[in-house]
Amino acid sequence: MALKGDIMTILLEMRDITKEFPGVKALDQVNLAVKGGEIHAICGENGAGKSTLMKVLSGVYPAGSYDGEIHFEGALAQFQGIRDSEDRGIIIIHQELALVPQLSIAENIFLGNETAKAGVINWYEANQRTSALLKKVGLKESPTTLIDSLGVGKQQLVEIAKALSKDVKLLILDEPTAALQEGDSRKLLDLMLELKAQGVTSIIISHKLGEVRYVADTVTVIRDGRSVSTLDAKAGLSEDQIVRDMVGRDMSDRYPARTRRAGEMLMEINGWNVWHPEHSERQVIKDIAFNVRAGEVVGIAGLMGSGRTELAMSIFGRSYGRGITGTVKLHGKEADVSRVDRAIKAGLAYVTEDRKSLGLILDETIRFNTTLANLEGVSKGGVLNANAETKVAEGYREALRTRTPSVFQKVGNLSGGNQQKVVLAKWLNTSPEVLILDEPTRGIDVGAKYEIYAIINELSAQGKGVVMISSEMPELLGMSDRIYVMNEGAFVGELSAEEANQERIMSLIVNE
Amino acid sequence: MDTQTKGIKAHLAAHMRDFGLLFALIAIMVFFQIVTGGTLMRPVNITNLFLQNSYVIIMALGMLIVIVSGHIDLSVGSVMGFVGALAAVLIVHYNMPVAVTVPICLIAGAAIGGAQGYFVAYWRIPSFIVTLAGMLVFRGLSLWLLEGQSVGPFPKSFQIISTGFVPELFPASWGEGLAMLFDARKFNVLSFVLGLAAAATVIRMGLKARKRDMDYGIESEPAGLFWARTLIVSAAIVFLMFKLSTFRGLPNVVVTMGVLIMIYAFVTERTVIGRRIYALGGNEKAAKLSGIKTERLTFLAFVNMGVLAALAGLVFAARLNTATPKAGFSLELDVIAAVFIGGASMSGGSGKIIGAVVGAFIMGVMNNGMSIMGIGIDYQQVIKGLVLLAAVFFDVYNKNKQG
Numbered sequence: 001m002a003l004k005g006d007i008m009t010i011l012l013e014m015r016d017i018t019k020e021f022p023g024v025k026a027l028d029q030v031n032l033a034v035k036g037g038e039i040h041a042i043c044g045e046n047g048a049g050k051s052t053l054m055k056v057l058s059g060v061y062p063a064g065s066y067d068g069e070i071h072f073e074g075a076l077a078q079f080q081g082i083r084d085s086e087d088r089g090i091i092i093i094h095q096e097l098a099l100v101p102q103l104s105i106a107e108n109i110f111l112g113n114e115t116a117k118a119g120v121i122n123w124y125e126a127n128q129r130t131s132a133l134l135k136k137v138g139l140k141e142s143p144t145t146l147i148d149s150l151g152v153g154k155q156q157l158v159e160i161a162k163a164l165s166k167d168v169k170l171l172i173l174d175e176p177t178a179a180l181q182e183g184d185s186r187k188l189l190d191l192m193l194e195l196k197a198q199g200v201t202s203i204i205i206s207h208k209l210g211e212v213r214y215v216a217d218t219v220t221v222i223r224d225g226r227s228v229s230t231l232d233a234k235a236g237l238s239e240d241q242i243v244r245d246m247v248g249r250d251m252s253d254r255y256p257a258r259t260r261r262a263g264e265m266l267m268e269i270n271g272w273n274v275w276h277p278e279h280s281e282r283q284v285i286k287d288i289a290f291n292v293r294a295g296e297v298v299g300i301a302g303l304m305g306s307g308r309t310e311l312a313m314s315i316f317g318r319s320y321g322r323g324i325t326g327t328v329k330l331h332g333k334e335a336d337v338s339r340v341d342r343a344i345k346a347g348l349a350y351v352t353e354d355r356k357s358l359g360l361i362l363d364e365t366i367r368f369n370t371t372l373a374n375l376e377g378v379s380k381g382g383v384l385n386a387n388a389e390t391k392v393a394e395g396y397r398e399a400l401r402t403r404t405p406s407v408f409q410k411v412g413n414l415s416g417g418n419q420q421k422v423v424l425a426k427w428l429n430t431s432p433e434v435l436i437l438d439e440p441t442r443g444i445d446v447g448a449k450y451e452i453y454a455i456i457n458e459l460s461a462q463g464k465g466v467v468m469i470s471s472e473m474p475e476l477l478g479m480s481d482r483i484y485v486m487n488e489g490a491f492v493g494e495l496s497a498e499e500a501n502q503e504r505i506m507s508l509i510v511n512e
Numbered sequence: 513m514d515t516q517t518k519g520i521k522a523h524l525a526a527h528m529r530d531f532g533l534l535f536a537l538i539a540i541m542v543f544f545q546i547v548t549g550g551t552l553m554r555p556v557n558i559t560n561l562f563l564q565n566s567y568v569i570i571m572a573l574g575m576l577i578v579i580v581s582g583h584i585d586l587s588v589g590s591v592m593g594f595v596g597a598l599a600a601v602l603i604v605h606y607n608m609p610v611a612v613t614v615p616i617c618l619i620a621g622a623a624i625g626g627a628q629g630y631f632v633a634y635w636r637i638p639s640f641i642v643t644l645a646g647m648l649v650f651r652g653l654s655l656w657l658l659e660g661q662s663v664g665p666f667p668k669s670f671q672i673i674s675t676g677f678v679p680e681l682f683p684a685s686w687g688e689g690l691a692m693l694f695d696a697r698k699f700n701v702l703s704f705v706l707g708l709a710a711a712a713t714v715i716r717m718g719l720k721a722r723k724r725d726m727d728y729g730i731e732s733e734p735a736g737l738f739w740a741r742t743l744i745v746s747a748a749i750v751f752l753m754f755k756l757s758t759f760r761g762l763p764n765v766v767v768t769m770g771v772l773i774m775i776y777a778f779v780t781e782r783t784v785i786g787r788r789i790y791a792l793g794g795n796e797k798a799a800k801l802s803g804i805k806t807e808r809l810t811f812l813a814f815v816n817m818g819v820l821a822a823l824a825g826l827v828f829a830a831r832l833n834t835a836t837p838k839a840g841f842s843l844e845l846d847v848i849a850a851v852f853i854g855g856a857s858m859s860g861g862s863g864k865i866i867g868a869v870v871g872a873f874i875m876g877v878m879n880n881g882m883s884i885m886g887i888g889i890d891y892q893q894v895i896k897g898l899v900l901l902a903a904v905f906f907d908v909y910n911k912n913k914q915g
């Protein structure tokens with residue numbers, strides 16, 4: 001009783017944690033102290049070691065594979081695996097969601113923890129308990145709904161419900177809102193506050209500093225594998241303070257200065273219609289027309305599920321949908337974009353929203369992934385030139401400041417944000433005329449975001465066109481010269497940078 | 513000194529798979545050399561070993577590509593038998609010249625591979641099912657072609673595909689002299705010179721790759737380890753070629769095989785198409801969105817497999833000098849096992865040609881050694897099965913340990 005709700009007691013202490021991977025010192029004597037009943041945020045740049053620290057804590061990396069000590073509820077903890085830490089009430093929700101898409105909500109919540117008697121699952125009880133949990137997290141879905149049919153935001157809530165189904169004392173959320181829209185994010189953060197009121201302690205990792213300020217009581221900042229500061233957030237902490245500790249210097253602007261210059265017409269799309277690949281009666285994209293001029297950054301705003309990704313993928317080599325009609329003109333001439341290789345040749349590039357399953361080959365190196373979409377550029381007569389490949393990969397590593405010991409690292413071992421930079425490098429390397437970016441800064445730290453914006457600006461200064469799909473309204477407003485607003489598969493409005501603001505965009509969506 | 517031994521240890525740990533495979537092959541060879549009282553390494557047996565395994569190795573090259581691309585081909589044994597039967601019927605029954613038959617058979621192999629690849633690539637039917645069907649179909653078709661009988665013998669011009677040896681190009685007196693020197697009955701100088709050349713190439717290429725790695729600051733293998741590995745491999749090549757030289761020289765199939773191994777190693781490691789195959793197996797969706805024509809590539813992987821299975825069928829028939837309805841029976845299992853022992857992963861995207869070749873040799877030496885020892889076919893199967901399991905277990909264990 002003394003522990004729960006008592007703000008003053010230390011629930012968790014991690015002392016001098018050091019964790020090395022071959023060639024990388026991911027954590028170097030990191031200290032972290034979490035008080036009972038608080039929400040503790042961990043901030044740091046991509047690759048700083050945040051996820052690794054949490055994996056050490058939860059036993060993903062078992063005791064003995066790292067140096068240092070973990071004290072939980074006052075006792076030394078040596079977890080051999082996730083099971084051990086879960087038994088003690090430490091539940092982690094990883095950066096990549098781990099739900100089984102083909103199973104129902106209830107099945108996922110009780111996976112590995114089935115309410116069974118003699119091996120027979122009592123579905124009635126499981127569904128009942130799931131309903132109760134769903135109510136608790138504020139999710140209005142039936143326990144028998146398949147995960148497949150839920151958006152990322154709702155899946156996140158299911159993950160939390162799953163955590164609550166176990167006796168949770170310390171809840172760890174690794175970038176829970178990275179893939180969420182503002183409304184959904186807010187719901188999730190409020191849920192955290194509610195759980196806090198009930199005595200649950202949480203750790204949250206996030207690159208969205210506004211959210212950190214909203215929920216956190218304490219912030220620990222990690223830089224290059226070292227804990228640099230612990231800040232009290234209750235007394236009102238500014239984002240700039242956090243950023244300064246994260247990057248080690250002052251960062252005054254979040255968006256690099258942009259000179260607007262819309263040149264001649266680069267890409268024109270007319271009468272674009274797409275139907276769903278399986279349910280052929282469902283029209284996903286409805287008669288869309290839009291254009292991009294040379295040097296322009298064109299934003300596409302919309303809610304999740306409004307069809308933005310489907311639009312982009314259907315244009316890019318018909319990678320989505322069927323029965324596609326419409327024309328794509330580049331430089332005034334109709335372009336053949338009917339296959340991905342043709343679309344690339346025509347000058348299109350598409351940075352996918354889902355880097356793990358669509359963007360990267362995780363088991364291969366940075367070099368392998370960087371050159372993959374333009375192997376012609378590093379080969380002669382079909383024979384690869386290893387030196388040229390290395391040069392290209394090194395070039396982008398430096399330009400994008402990807403944090404890695406070498407370009408021969410497996411991409412799967414990089415931190416989330418650095419993986420995103422590799423995807424970006426892959427597409428920059430195709431020297432596209434029009435670059436379509438789908439959530440380009442998801443899970444990326446403030447410093448790296450700035451770098452990516454700078455790259456976007458540089459491309460547009462070279463007269464390239466950029467199409468940016470983003471759920472982060474400030475980013476869209478900060479970067480775009482023009483914004484199309486999309487809702488339910490159709491464009492419902494177009495705003496110039498001067499006209500655009502959050503309210504107008506939302507009202508266009510709602511009025512539809 | 514201490515840091516150096518640490519470096520060697522770390523490198524060994526990181527490349528456990530490659531070194532483990534090499535050591536396993538050497539250990540198995542030494543073991544059988546001892547227990548067979550030296551029979552294993554007799555020149556005639558080494559010649560046999562190559563002849564017996566050539567068709568498995570040839571098919572393993574294609575199988576590696578199929579497996580790397582994320583598929584499997586269960587039909588290769590049957591296809592091999594079928595093509596052998598086709599050759600026999602064309603040559604023996606229809607008196608077709610060898611020079612015409614061989615291309616027809618290779619084209620037939622391509623067509624068979626293409627037919628199966630078509631369903632796998634364009635209709636997305638799992639390769640396991642398509643090729644299981646193919647296995648049954650072509651087993652049946654071989655029986656039908658041969659009407660249940662063995663068909664043979666073949667003309668000399670066909671037999672030499674397998675049982676021929678490379679001619680001597682050096683003056684006979686050289687061979688006689690060397691034979692005297694090494695206390696052998698005869699000596700094929702060309703074979704030995706080719707062996708020396710191959711060993712020199714191994715060293716040269718190793719040094720070149722090493723230099724490139726160092727230039728780019730990739731943590732390269734400690735010098736001691738590099739030389740130990742390279743010298744063992746080159747010494748083994750020279751030793752085997754020396755043995756072959758004192759018998760009838762270099763068999764034609766070994767030349768064919770060697771050339772094919774080099775071509776496939778080159779294609780998989782150094783070319784655009786090879787790179788794309790790894791990408792396809794590593795993450796098909798990502799590969800597709802990178803502009804790779806994944807369907808066509810899958811299709812081609814099966815066409816290639818078909819051609820190699822056909823070639824293996826010709827080699828096999830030529831060696832036995834007859835085509836039998838049972839030829840190639842369950843050989844697909846040896847081929848697939850060789851690829852997995854060689855370190856390829858079931859889920860696609862990884863595996864090397866040289867691994868598959870070494871895997872095939874491990875299987876081959878075991879087959880051969882156990883037969884010399886007179887171990888029954890029953891035990892042989894059990895032991896081979898366990899070796900496959902052990903190899904794959906070793907892989908998984910290593911992966912888990914590296915986290």
Ligand SMILES: Nc1ncnc2c1ncn2[C@@H]1O[C@H](COP(=O)(O)OP(=O)(O)OP(=O)(O)O)[C@@H](O)[C@H]1O
Pocket residue numbers: 021022024025026044045046047048049050051052053095403404413414415416417418443445915
């Ligand atoms: N299994 C691994 N093998 C080798 N290096 C690794 C491994 N896992 C992580 N790393 C390295 O450790 C460092 C810390 O990674 P980590 O995932 O903890 O970063 P992070 O702070 O969570 O970053 P992000 O905000 O991008 O998610 C990175 O440099 C990463 O490349």
Ligand SMILES: [Mg+2]
Pocket residue numbers: 050051052095174415416
């Ligand atoms: Mg992380």
